[in-house]
Amino acid sequence: MLPSSTVENYLKAIYLGESVLPEGQRLLPMGQLASALSIAPGTATTMVKALAESGLVEYEPYNGVRLTASGEKLAALVLRRHRLVELFLVQVMGLRWDEVHDEAEQLEHVVSDRLIERMDEMLGYPEVDPHGDPIPGPEGTIKHRELATLLTCPLHTPLVVTRVTDQDAAFLRFIESHHLKPGEPIEVEARDEVSDSVRIKGRDDQRITIGARAASKLLVDQP
Amino acid sequence: MLPSSTVENYLKAIYLGESVLPEGQRLLPMGQLASALSIAPGTATTMVKALAESGLVEYEPYNGVRLTASGEKLAALVLRRHRLVELFLVQVMGLRWDEVHDEAEQLEHVVSDRLIERMDEMLGYPEVDPHGDPIPGPEGTIKHRELATLLTCPLHTPLVVTRVTDQDAAFLRFIESHHLKPGEPIEVEARDEVSDSVRIKGRDDQRITIGARAASKLLVDQP
DNA sequence: CGGTTTATTTTGATGACTCAAAATTTATAA
DNA sequence: TTATAAATTTTGAGTCATCAAAATAAACCG
Numbered sequence: 001m002l003p004s005s006t007v008e009n010y011l012k013a014i015y016l017g018e019s020v021l022p023e024g025q026r027l028l029p030m031g032q033l034a035s036a037l038s039i040a041p042g043t044a045t046t047m048v049k050a051l052a053e054s055g056l057v058e059y060e061p062y063n064g065v066r067l068t069a070s071g072e073k074l075a076a077l078v079l080r081r082h083r084l085v086e087l088f089l090v091q092v093m094g095l096r097w098d099e100v101h102d103e104a105e106q107l108e109h110v111v112s113d114r115l116i117e118r119m120d121e122m123l124g125y126p127e128v129d130p131h132g133d134p135i136p137g138p139e140g141t142i143k144h145r146e147l148a149t150l151l152t153c154p155l156h157t158p159l160v161v162t163r164v165t166d167q168d169a170a171f172l173r174f175i176e177s178h179h180l181k182p183g184e185p186i187e188v189e190a191r192d193e194v195s196d197s198v199r200i201k202g203r204d205d206q207r208i209t210i211g212a213r214a215a216s217k218l219l220v221d222q223p
Numbered sequence: 224m225l226p227s228s229t230v231e232n233y234l235k236a237i238y239l240g241e242s243v244l245p246e247g248q249r250l251l252p253m254g255q256l257a258s259a260l261s262i263a264p265g266t267a268t269t270m271v272k273a274l275a276e277s278g279l280v281e282y283e284p285y286n287g288v289r290l291t292a293s294g295e296k297l298a299a300l301v302l303r304r305h306r307l308v309e310l311f312l313v314q315v316m317g318l319r320w321d322e323v324h325d326e327a328e329q330l331e332h333v334v335s336d337r338l339i340e341r342m343d344e345m346l347g348y349p350e351v352d353p354h355g356d357p358i359p360g361p362e363g364t365i366k367h368r369e370l371a372t373l374l375t376c377p378l379h380t381p382l383v384v385t386r387v388t389d390q391d392a393a394f395l396r397f398i399e400s401h402h403l404k405p406g407e408p409i410e411v412e413a414r415d416e417v418s419d420s421v422r423i424k425g426r427d428d429q430r431i432t433i434g435a436r437a438a439s440k441l442l443v444d445q446p
Numbered sequence: 447c448g449g450t451t452t453a454t455t456t457t458g459a460t461g462a463c464t465c466a467a468a469a470t471t472t473a474t475a476a
Numbered sequence: 477t478t479a480t481a482a483a484t485t486t487t488g489a490g491t492c493a494t495c496a497a498a499a500t501a502a503a504c505c506g
Contacts, residue, residue, distance in 0.1 A: 006493065031453060040495055045455055047493075062454060062501065092315075093341050103335055110329035118316050229463070254483060263465055268485055270463075285471065285484060 001054075005109040008078045010047055011056060013037050014067055015075035027064035076140035081116055082108040083129035083136075088119045090130045097130040097181070098172035131172075132163030132182035132219065150188055150198050150215035159186050163219035171214070179203040186220060224277075228332040231301045233270055234279060236260050237290055238298035250287035299363035304339055305331040306352035306359075311342045313353045320353040320404070321395035354395075355386030355405035355442065373421050373438035378411050386442035394437070402426040409443060 003011070013036045017028040034044040052059040056071035067075060085107045089100040117138070120126075127143070128134055136142040147162060148154075161184045164175055175181060179202050189207070190199040198215040200208050226234070236259045240251040257267040275282040279294035290298060308330045312323040340361070343349075350366070351357055359365040370385060371377075384407045387398055398404060402425050412430070413422040421438040423431050 004492080029453080030455090039493090041454065042456075042496085043494055050492095089338070093338065093345070095337070095341065099337070103338060106333035106335075107330070110333055112326055112329075114318070114322065115312070115316065115326060118318065122316070227462080252483080253485090262463090264484065265466085265486075266464055273462090 003056075003074060006047070007051065007056070008074070008109055009037060010051060011067065011071055011075040012078045012082075014057060014065055015072065015079065018066060027060060027066050029064045033065065073140035076136040076142055078108055079133075079142075080136040080138070080140070081111055083133055084116055084119050084123070084126075085111060086129045086131070087123055087126055087135070091123060092119075097176070098169040100130065101167040101169070128163075128182070130182075131165070131167070132161075133165075145221070147219035147221055150200070150210075150218045150220065151191070151212060153188055153220050155188050155190070157187065158223050159188070159220040160184065160223045161186050161218055162221040164217060165219065166217040171217070175218075178208055179206070180218060185223060226297060229270075230274065230279070231297070231332055232260060233274060234290065234294055234298040235301045235305075237280060237288055238295065238302065241289060250283060250289050252287045256288065296363035299359040299365055301331055302356075302365075303359040303361070303363070304334055306356055307339055307342050307346070307349075308334060309352045309354075310346055310349055310358070314346060315342075320399070321392040323353065324390040324392070351386075351405070353405075354388070354390070355384075356388075368444070370442035370444055373411055373423070373433075373441045373443065374414070374435060376411060376443050378413065380410065381446050382409050382411070382443040383407065383446045384409050384441055385444040387440060388442065389440040394440070398441075401431050402429070403441060408446060 010033075013033055014028055017032055017036055018026060021028065030041055030044050030048065033048070034041040037044065048057060048059050048065050051057045051071070052065075055068060056074065057065050057067055059065050082104045085104040086097075086100045089095045089103060090097050095103070120138075126135060134142055134144055153159060161180055161182050163182060164172065164180075166172070180186065180200075184203055187201045188198060189201050191197075191212075192199075196212045197209050198212060200210065202208060233256075236256055237251055240255055240259055241249060244251065253264055253267050253271065256271070257264040260267065271280060271282050271288050274280045274294070275288075278291060279297065280288050280290055282288050305327045308327040309320075309323045312318045312326060313320050318326070343361075349358060357365055357367055376382060384403055384405050386405060387395065387403075389395070403409065403423075407426055410424045411421060412424050414420075414435075415422075419435045420432050421435060423433065425431060
């Protein structure tokens with residue numbers, strides 16, 4: 001039984017949802033899953049029970065859902081396809097990084113293993129996609145690094161943007177126009193609780209202040 | 224209302240089915256449609272009635288179905304995506320011509336206009352796909368040429384294979400291994416009713432005899 | 447603790463697509 | 477022309493994925 005696009009989307013959403021959960025917990029609440037997929041809560045419950053039947057998830061009524069080993073592998077493979085496709089569309093097809101997410105969202109369900117491996121080869125076995133998200137290997141193994149956000153990183157320290165965890169096209173264009181794409185050097189000059197903002201020194205010592213919400217979506221690393 | 228993959232497949236099958244019909248007729252029988260799509264005859268009837276509701280086809284009970292102008296345009300655009308994708312997979316991705324049909328069968332339903340136009344551009348606005356099938360333009364216009372098959376072409380005349388109208392992978396590999404791909408020079412030496420076969424002189428004067436069934440799938444043109 | 451809010455699950459229905467098998471129509475041929 | 481064969485349509489049912497709204501459980505708070 002190969003999984004339907006719907007099942008793949010559920011697994012992917014659970015995978016991504018789990019990874020944002022506070023340490024320890026690891027059970028994704030149904031409400032969160034439902035809103036990630038833009039479906040009614042009742043629908044999520046029904047589908048998750050079916051996924052549990054198939055051994056792809058563990059389901060605890062009223063508590064939430066988590067992937068089993070096989071569910072996680074499947075989810076990682078969907079993510080692998082998604083991210084390789086994104087990178088391919090940018091690198092080979094010359095599409096803009098803000099327009100590839102939606103396209104990949106469709107392609108991830110139909111692209112064959114054969115084609116994906118060909119893309120992987122053409123791209124030189126890359127480790128991250130255009131947003132800095134890690135690309136799982138062909139076996140579904142993912143190497144993930146702990147990165148600080150602009151809210152948690154040290155101040156006045158040279159850093160490099162390495163990941164942008166939001167696929168909204170307008171946000172991505174904003175990031176690009178201010179030279180904050182993965183790879184760009186950056187330094188946090190100040191954070192202010194009251195104004196809910198972060199001041200950044202970027203390329204050519206340009207200053208820019210962004211909201212905490214946006215800042216939390218930029219992950220940085222030591223250069 | 225954008226058409227579902229299912230609707231696209233019906234329109235494509237009707238389009239292709241119509242084109243093989245004996246002159247004049249132009250009404251595709253339900254049975255043929257059903258078997259082209261590998262579905263039960265009753266299912267075809269039901270769906271076709273729905274398509275007629277949407278104005279995509281004309282349906283005459285017990286006689287068959289034909290595309291309306293809008294249905295034909297939609298079908299041509301599906302075919303455009305299918306054929307551009309096939310050519311892209313061969314030319315850019317380096318896949319074999321016998322393995323791209325199935326992949327394109329999936330991709331044709333999800334690939335965006337943006338991406339298709341990009342492929343078209345990268346390929347230099349090609350007119351035919353790897354099997355010699357014509358690629359409809361972005362408006363759904365198709366330029367089609369009358370070609371003879373190996374059963375109808377003149378004997379002892381230099382010709383060029385220009386189209387192979389069968390997507391079966393084994394057949395395509397056979398064609399390739401005997402240098403009968405589109406572009407190859409060829410000459411029909413003899414036809415024999417009794418043995419139901421055709422003798423061909425190909426590249427380097429190599430002789431090969433194939434069945435009439437197979438011969439009817441090779442279209443040729445004056446060099 | 448007890449009442450209220452919030453999250454989750456259940457219930458009943460729907461739409462798109464499919465099948466198998468029965469009923470019907472059309473075509474064929476003796 | 478009339479019986480038989482072949483093609484087509486109808487009928488009844490099933491699957492998958494979804495929703496809205498009612499019922500229930502859990503969490504929160506004064």
